[in-house]
Amino acid sequence: MLFQVGGQGTRPTFFEMAAAQQLPASLRAALTYSIGVFALRRPLLHRVLDYEDEFFALLMLVLESHSLRTTDASFAESLYGLRRRAVNIRAKKDDVGSNSDNATNHSGLEKRQKVLSVVFLVVLPYLKSKLHSMYNKEREARLQASLWGDESEGFDVSRSFVEEDSQVSTGTLDTNASIRIRVRKRLQKIVGFCYPWLHASSEGLSFAYQLLYLLDATGYYSLALHALGIHVCRATGQELMDTSSRISKIRSRERERLRGPQWLKTLQGALLSCTYTMLDYAQTGLIAAVFFFKMMEWWYQSAEERMSAPTVYPPPPPPPPPKVAKEGIPLPTDRTICPLCSQKRANPSVVTVSGFVFCYACIFKYTTQYKRCPITLMPATVDQIRRLFHDV
Numbered sequence: 001m002l003f004q005v006g007g008q009g010t011r012p013t014f015f016e017m018a019a020a021q022q023l024p025a026s027l028r029a030a031l032t033y034s035i036g037v038f039a040l041r042r043p044l045l046h047r048v049l050d051y052e053d054e055f056f057a058l059l060m061l062v063l064e065s066h067s068l069r070t071t072d073a074s075f076a077e078s079l080y081g082l083r084r085r086a087v088n089i090r091a092k093k094d095d096v097g098s099n100s101d102n103a104t105n106h107s108g109l110e111k112r113q114k115v116l117s118v119v120f121l122v123v124l125p126y127l128k129s130k131l132h133s134m135y136n137k138e139r140e141a142r143l144q145a146s147l148w149g150d151e152s153e154g155f156d157v158s159r160s161f162v163e164e165d166s167q168v169s170t171g172t173l174d175t176n177a178s179i180r181i182r183v184r185k186r187l188q189k190i191v192g193f194c195y196p197w198l199h200a201s202s203e204g205l206s207f208a209y210q211l212l213y214l215l216d217a218t219g220y221y222s223l224a225l226h227a228l229g230i231h232v233c234r235a236t237g238q239e240l241m242d243t244s245s246r247i248s249k250i251r252s253r254e255r256e257r258l259r260g261p262q263w264l265k266t267l268q269g270a271l272l273s274c275t276y277t278m279l280d281y282a283q284t285g286l287i288a289a290v291f292f293f294k295m296m297e298w299w300y301q302s303a304e305e306r307m308s309a310p311t312v313y314p315p316p317p318p319p320p321p322p323k324v325a326k327e328g329i330p331l332p333t334d335r336t337i338c339p340l341c342s343q344k345r346a347n348p349s350v351v352t353v354s355g356f357v358f359c360y361a362c363i364f365k366y367t368t369q370y371k372r373c374p375i376t377l378m379p380a381t382v383d384q385i386r387r388l389f390h391d392v
Contacts, residue, residue: 010234011219012082012232014210014213014214016080016082017210017213019076020074020076020082021076021221021222023075023076023079024060024076024125031056032049032052032056035048035049036049053129053133054126057123057125060075064117064118064121064122065118068114068117068118069114069250070250072085072109072114073232082232082233082234082235083232083233083235084109084113084117084230084231084232084233085109085230085231085233086109086229086230087219087230087231113228113229117230120227124224131191131198132195134187134188134192134195135191135192135195137188138192139192141188142192209221209222209226210222219231254272255269255272321355322376322378323376324375324376327377328373328374328375328376328377329374329375331356331375338358338362339358339374339375340358340362340363340366340374341359346360347360347361347387348360348387348388349363349364349385349388350385350386350388351367351380351385352380352385352386353373353376353378353379353380354373354375354378354380356376358374360387364382367381367384367385368382
């Protein structure tokens with residue numbers, strides 16, 4: 001999966017880096033959706049959704065640690081055939097003059113850089129997610145207070161501290177509980193006040209680095225890579241071939257470190273083999289799960305739309321004509337003849353209660369006098385007479 005479209009050398013394109021950065025968010029959305037679907041039949045899985053941040057952080061901790069350990073790349077970067085390389089800048093002096101120029105040399109990642117990479121890839125996104133949820137709760141509380149007419153709630157930290165102190169001091173809770181509530185509410189107020197600025201600063205720096213990377217003004221795609229002194233490069237063919245042998249050596253050393261009786265070594269070896277198998281197929285399995293559940297989402301969404309779409313029924317048949325009363329005026333055989341004057345209709349008009357057509361002058365005079373239809377004897381008034389402008 002080495003996408004070299006528009007790329008030159010070992011430097012990845014902007015689209016490769018953007019795709020690698022957005023993959024964890026897409027993976028989280030797909031896992032959350034799949035667990036939510038399964039939770040409809042297994043309510044026990046709702047507990048996993050209650051701790052969604054912790055569950056996904058633990059999963060990414062395992063995947064990122066294993067990927068950085070074996071391939072010197074994050075989980076998403078290894079999927080796109082990318083590798084992380086430490087940047088060593090050294091100065092070279094010419095033999096003739098005193099001019100010097102800087103040369104950039106790439107080398108493998110140090111253990112410190114791998115640990116810090118896990119921190120930037122897993123720990124900081126987890127903390128950001130928790131801060132975002134706390135901010136949303138504080139925002140909802142502020143909105144609810146404003147809807148109920150309490151305008152004193154807000155993100156004014158200094159004023160909120162005084163208000164919370166007065167409320168807690170007059171309560172009936174014990175000292176420890178009141179301190180915990182006060183600290184928690186103060187923390188929520190601080191997060192509600194500071195998080196928008198932190199989020200805006202983070203997004204602004206991220207946008208600036210991505211724009212500079214797109215314009216070839218820097219080799220760092222993000223602030224985290226710049227702080228760690230790491231460049232992301234395309235893996236060469238030889239590096240991709242050496243990855244499997246490198247993983248085999250690491251696993252062989254881990255098996256040699258097993259200690260204890262033979263049965264314990266066998267059990268530990270079986271557990272290691274299962275773990276290795278899960279890690280080997282984690283990338284393929286998770287990406288396949290993303291596409292599978294996205295396809296299922298599209299399938300069920302299309303089915304729901306078809307089921308919820310309004311059904312277009314054919315128009316109902318017209319009602320049968322009203323019955324002619326025995327004491328009423330008989331209908332003429334010619335449909336263009338007025339039943340009242342037995343002449344060709346002039347200014348044809350219909351009585352809405354029965355639907356029969358007469359001359360306007362004839363039906364107006366008859367209805368005014370008898371208050372009924374002359375054929376069906378159904379009650380009618382002059383307000384129920386309608387002119388027809390197309391004589392059928």
